[in-house]
Amino acid sequence: MSQDFKKIVIENSDSIVQMWMSEINSLKQDNYTANISDELFESTNREFVNVIFTSIKNQGSAKVVEDFSEKIINLGWPLSYITDGLQVFRRVSVDYILGQSVKVDSAHISDVMKSVDVWVEPLIRQLVNEYSGSWEHIVSLQRVALQELSAPLIPVMDRITVMPLIGTIDTERAKLIMENLLEGVIKHNSEVVLIDITGVPVVDTMVAHHIIQAAEAVRLIGSTCILVGIRPEIAQTIVNLGIDLGKFPTKSSLRKGFTRALEITNRKVIDLEDNDESIEKMIESLRGE
Template identity: 70%
Template structure:
């Protein structure tokens, strides 16, 4: 029985594929696929149905399923595309098999339903598992990448590093800032660290507390922390909240903070043109003598 039904499906795959594509196309106007180009929609559907038939022939083609699920995630297609497509394949296959038989009794109908379920359910499970696994892996990688980008420590000159902060600072991110800051100071042998909060929209008591903690931790390992990017509204908020930032230097801009960092490391910015003019004047005076 099972061999005969599977043979009917595989031998008439072209007809079933055509029916399946028509079934999927009918629902396109009402879901997310309406905004997808015709070429991409058709090619993805073709790949999908090929994966289904390959799985039926090989009793589960894990590599094909895994690759297809990963491509769907990269395309940004939801899991419902897979589950809806498999349910459409189930309906089309059952209708096709029943349409090829002269039997109309309940027992045959029940047997067809049972056998099709045995083929379709494992494929659905594999697709869902592979999609979920790939999704979790991608989300995990993205989370790591975002964490690395959320609190970078950039060495800009020997013994001077900058940590630009952008966006809201919550407790989890504050912990990451502290870890990156301490690790980076030691790794880059930084004497001065500039924490730039120009891109932080709100500085409340909690944010200020975390920044103070970070600055204090940097001080304890022998370096100096300068807070830069203090906009007027941020300064007013800090004063109104009664937050004490007197323990470490603050500057209104990164430029001013960098100039202070140079002074702390016994360096300064020189105007080369002015220096050259001075040298030329000195040479001229010596020549005159």
């Protein structure tokens, strides 16, 4: 933007902002911002226009643009809010400058439009890039969080851990299950791992193959894997598909699997009665007497 036009925009910022706010507000009822409160919409618009004028003055605009883009993402507003706002500002600025001109011809109009574009286009690219970068970063963090939650390994007792699986198991998730399983077994020094498939809706050949691979990998590092949560329909599907799960223990419920895990680790559940004799027997049992 030429210095003359830039000076006009800065010196008449109040009038231009008023025109811009008026046009932006008129769009509210017809687009994605219709359900946003008037207070939030107006405060965000004022912050937006402040970003625009900070950029034209070149006063720390990079940080301001970055913060504003991140705020729009956190609000859940689409990228079109930014692009629409800048297009409106482009039109308002051109109209205002032309309205202040004494003589208007095609050459002058072209000069004004080119000058405005020289400033607005870089700002559009900067805002879009910051928005996209922030969005990709947030999506990346969410993906990592979901992956961690999709295959958790929970230590429930010394040398016993549980991996509850919920939802569909695809190849990518199966790889994650394998990695978390092996890392967790070593980290928690687990002798027994209970893989609970109660929340897995379908167990087909591929899912069973992945589970068998995981169980075999656990066996190779010196631990035992117990498959629990086998519902009747899942058992029937496994039989019909001819899947061999005979290499590692299976139980119908987590409770039964946990009882088996205690036996493997030379422990058991003892029911205590409220008398001295029962307590004495428990102590003797724990001492191996």
